[in-house]
Amino acid sequence: MATACKKLLQSRQVETLLLFLCLSVGGAATIRYSVAEEMESGSFVANVAKDLGLEVGKLAARGARLVSEGNKLHFRLHRKTGDLFVKEKLDRESLCGKADPCVLHFEVVLVEPLQSFRVEVRVFDINDNAPVFLNKEPLLRIPESTPLGSRFPLQSAQDLDVGLNGLQNYTLSANEYFHLHTRFRSNGPKYAELVLDKPLDREEQPEVNMTITAVDGGSPPKSGTAHIRVEVLDVNDHVPQFSRLVYRAQVPENSANGSLVATVTATDLDEGSNKEITYSLAQNPEVILQTFQIHSETGDVRLRGPLDFEAIETYDIDIQATDGGGLSAHSKVLVEVVDVNDNPPEVTVSSVSSPLPEDSPLQTVVALFSIRDRDIRVGGKITCFLKEDLPFAVKPTFRNSYSLVTDRGLDREAVSGYNITLVAMDTGPPTLSSETVIEVLISDINDNPPVFQEDSYILTVRENNSPAVFIGKVLAEDLDLGENAKVTYSLLPPKSGDLSVFAYISINSDNGKLYALRTMDYEAIQHFQFVVKATDGGFLSLSSQVTVRVVVLDDNDNRPMILYPLQNGTLPCNDLVPRSAEAGYLVTKVVAVDGDSGQNSWLSYHLFKATDLGLFSVQQQNGEIRTLRQVSERDPMMQKLVILVQDHGQPALSTTASLNILLVDGFSEPYLQFRDTFKHPTRVNPSTKYLVISLAVLSFLFLLSVTVIFIIHICQKIKHREKFTIQEHFYDDCNFSNNLVQGGASGPISQPCPYEMCSATGTSNSEFRFLKRFMPNFPFPHGNGEAKTEAGSRLPPDSDRNRSRGSEGHAQVSDDYM
Numbered sequence: 001m002a003t004a005c006k007k008l009l010q011s012r013q014v015e016t017l018l019l020f021l022c023l024s025v026g027g028a029a030t031i032r033y034s035v036a037e038e039m040e041s042g043s044f045v046a047n048v049a050k051d052l053g054l055e056v057g058k059l060a061a062r063g064a065r066l067v068s069e070g071n072k073l074h075f076r077l078h079r080k081t082g083d084l085f086v087k088e089k090l091d092r093e094s095l096c097g098k099a100d101p102c103v104l105h106f107e108v109v110l111v112e113p114l115q116s117f118r119v120e121v122r123v124f125d126i127n128d129n130a131p132v133f134l135n136k137e138p139l140l141r142i143p144e145s146t147p148l149g150s151r152f153p154l155q156s157a158q159d160l161d162v163g164l165n166g167l168q169n170y171t172l173s174a175n176e177y178f179h180l181h182t183r184f185r186s187n188g189p190k191y192a193e194l195v196l197d198k199p200l201d202r203e204e205q206p207e208v209n210m211t212i213t214a215v216d217g218g219s220p221p222k223s224g225t226a227h228i229r230v231e232v233l234d235v236n237d238h239v240p241q242f243s244r245l246v247y248r249a250q251v252p253e254n255s256a257n258g259s260l261v262a263t264v265t266a267t268d269l270d271e272g273s274n275k276e277i278t279y280s281l282a283q284n285p286e287v288i289l290q291t292f293q294i295h296s297e298t299g300d301v302r303l304r305g306p307l308d309f310e311a312i313e314t315y316d317i318d319i320q321a322t323d324g325g326g327l328s329a330h331s332k333v334l335v336e337v338v339d340v341n342d343n344p345p346e347v348t349v350s351s352v353s354s355p356l357p358e359d360s361p362l363q364t365v366v367a368l369f370s371i372r373d374r375d376i377r378v379g380g381k382i383t384c385f386l387k388e389d390l391p392f393a394v395k396p397t398f399r400n401s402y403s404l405v406t407d408r409g410l411d412r413e414a415v416s417g418y419n420i421t422l423v424a425m426d427t428g429p430p431t432l433s434s435e436t437v438i439e440v441l442i443s444d445i446n447d448n449p450p451v452f453q454e455d456s457y458i459l460t461v462r463e464n465n466s467p468a469v470f471i472g473k474v475l476a477e478d479l480d481l482g483e484n485a486k487v488t489y490s491l492l493p494p495k496s497g498d499l500s501v502f503a504y505i506s507i508n509s510d511n512g513k514l515y516a517l518r519t520m521d522y523e524a525i526q527h528f529q530f531v532v533k534a535t536d537g538g539f540l541s542l543s544s545q546v547t548v549r550v551v552v553l554d555d556n557d558n559r560p561m562i563l564y565p566l567q568n569g570t571l572p573c574n575d576l577v578p579r580s581a582e583a584g585y586l587v588t589k590v591v592a593v594d595g596d597s598g599q600n601s602w603l604s605y606h607l608f609k610a611t612d613l614g615l616f617s618v619q620q621q622n623g624e625i626r627t628l629r630q631v632s633e634r635d636p637m638m639q640k641l642v643i644l645v646q647d648h649g650q651p652a653l654s655t656t657a658s659l660n661i662l663l664v665d666g667f668s669e670p671y672l673q674f675r676d677t678f679k680h681p682t683r684v685n686p687s688t689k690y691l692v693i694s695l696a697v698l699s700f701l702f703l704l705s706v707t708v709i710f711i712i713h714i715c716q717k718i719k720h721r722e723k724f725t726i727q728e729h730f731y732d733d734c735n736f737s738n739n740l741v742q743g744g745a746s747g748p749i750s751q752p753c754p755y756e757m758c759s760a761t762g763t764s765n766s767e768f769r770f771l772k773r774f775m776p777n778f779p780f781p782h783g784n785g786e787a788k789t790e791a792g793s794r795l796p797p798d799s800d801r802n803r804s805r806g807s808e809g810h811a812q813v814s815d816d817y818m
Helices: 002-010 048-052 092-096 286-291 669-679 686-723 799-808
Strands: 019-026 030-036 044-047 065-068 075-077 083-086 102-110 115-124 139-143 151-153 167-172 178-183 191-196 207-216 223-233 246-252 260-263 278-280 292-294 300-303 314-322 328-338 346-352 365-372 383-386 392-398 401-406 417-425 433-443 456-462 469-473 487-492 505-507 513-516 527-536 543-553 561-564 574-578 586-589 591-593 603-610 616-618 624-627 638-647 654-664
Touching (some): 030 044, 065 075, 065 346, 075 102, 092 102, 092 115, 167 178, 167 191, 178 207, 246 260, 260 328, 286 292, 346 417, 346 433, 365 417, 365 433, 383 392, 392 417, 456 469, 561 654, 574 586, 586 654, 603 616, 616 638
Parallel strands (some): 139 223, 246 328, 574 654
Antiparallel strands (some): 044 083, 075 083, 167 207, 207 223, 260 300, 278 314, 346 365, 365 401, 383 417, 392 401, 417 433, 469 513, 487 527, 505 513, 527 543, 561 591, 586 624, 616 624, 638 654
16 A cells, blocks of 8 residues: 555655545544645545445434544535545644654544544655755865775755655765765664765865755655865874764653763873864754753763653764864764653543433433543553542543443432533553543423422402402422423312302412402401412423412491391380389390401490480490489480490491480389370371371382392392302300300400390280391301390290291391280
8 A cells, every 4th residue: 555655646746636545444443544745625535424334414414523632623524425625735744743654633423322433544745845954054174184984974954754755865066085975863864974085185175165965755856955165174193082982871751951861971192282172962953952962071961952752752962072173073872762651641522412401311421532641651551530429420432432421310400510520540650640621511301390389378358359459479489490490370170160269369370469350248258269270381291289268358348237226217216214213223235236247346335315414324345224323203204315336447337226215103004105195196187197108108119129129139149158158157145144245455345145125014015025136148046045134034935936037137126015
């Protein structure tokens, strides 16, 4: 193959584009190509897809790309066709210098799944550089007594090309004193020596001029010239003599500048100034002059610049010793650079898969990378591991190539990303290591349902609210991200299938705010509950539920209702008080109820108006009317009282009750006759009679209309109760001897209770007056006992039956006279 490449190189001009496809796949899946330097940008190299055994288009489908071990890519890949092209003109000398062969390394990385292939491209040299002499006019001072056959080394020509295109030979222009002899260095370019053929005679010819030509092996060959001027010196019989022809030294590459490499010594048998010897680095390449220096008097060779075993392993140094008469001798110092472990391993990351789904299975490839140690001879074995305990592991693939894979399960909600530190370490000595950080982000999947902040919610709304009023908010949070964390709210229908809750409550699906759609009535419904569902926005959505209980708060929207005495527009209620009554005598009791609850239903009683304010008083808590003093004969028989009944709401509501009290000497016939005078007037005016009849008819029609409206209202209440479960409150039955007292913010207030009162018997007309319970809108339980009056009289057992009539929501008061 090398012969074929040589023939191709010889058959092209310097600027001709040369291509060598020397493809071989061997070892660890490494593809090798060969190209010539100076190829123009866009030149075809090879078809990578074909060499990898892939179909056309697979490279584009699998996202193929090139990854260089260095910082620069010299080739580009056409993904659709798989062709590999030169990205920019290649200059072998700038890429590899004197190194031969010149090989460029890169990788072809494929994804889905991740896979990489090593590629090596060898850049062949073309003859694009001519040999050059650094000193165009070298001067040699040679004594005339120099014996025949003496040799004088000349400066080497520099040729940047290598191999056949490098420096091959020297030629010397025709002269009668010297001929040219070409010699080789163990590591360096060829150099020429002048060999004296004819004795010099300064008196005959003091100076000899010649031209030396350096020729390379290119086709066509290139050359460079230098003009040599030889100055013939006067006689100096002896030349310096080195103690050794070759000096050898070993120097570690990490030696500091100024370190001693070797010491050369030379002696001269002459006397005087001709015996004084001066040492110098004569006729050496520039790289040696930059790296070494010699003391002109002692002959100590020391370091001038840094050594790098990976760049140059050995140096061949020419040492010249010159005496005072101009005679000189030459010797060599062979310096061997000793490799030390001064380069840590280098990590090159080829590809990284980021972000990585949190549900990725184990052994998922996250990244591909390779490790290179320039101190391969002394660095020993390379180990790679993770600096921290992370859910990843390093897995070797082939020589010096590794993959980073998942080792445990990932959870984005716990850790959203990782900075993975790769540590590459050699075994030294000394042990060196390097760290490379790979950032891997974890992408979210919908694996967390929304979670409400509370297990259940209790909200309150005051009755008589305006429609669409805000009553509260539910909030659920989702630990996921993006759409997976977007929560929407909705109301779930009850299991019973009753959808009436949607007529009362509405929810904002975006923020969970709850609104009351209708005006609430505490007397109709005290509380209800429903279920709110929170759903996230994931592809496979997750949800959770919470129960919301709404408690309706009572508002003071019902005035107290007088149960006794009756205020129905009929005859005024009259109570009898004997004139013999002492102070504190219980006259009667005002009974009232309030449809509200709590403090709004606590009632207080006050004497608003009275014929004689100093005769009667009203107990504020229970409504009992008692005498303040003993009744006298001077007090009018007819006493009219107006009682104010007020609740404790904010603002307070009140109503009044009127009653007449008759002061009598006893429950006797004169009093009854007095009452009959009110019932049967002696004379009725005919016009008044017709007026009363008209008013009676109108009152009947009015009462009939009110009754119809009341019945319709009751039917609507019944339908409303069927939709929701209503918590009902009942009042306990009370008797005259026991009053139920409740504590409150304003002090103890007696719970109003219905009672029945019986007057004494013994007359022909019975004086019984029965007061029945009256509770609108609420059913009452049947009582089982017998009530007693304060005076100790027992009510008839059938009073319970009278009390049960209130279960239909109507007030009944019996006012019987027997």
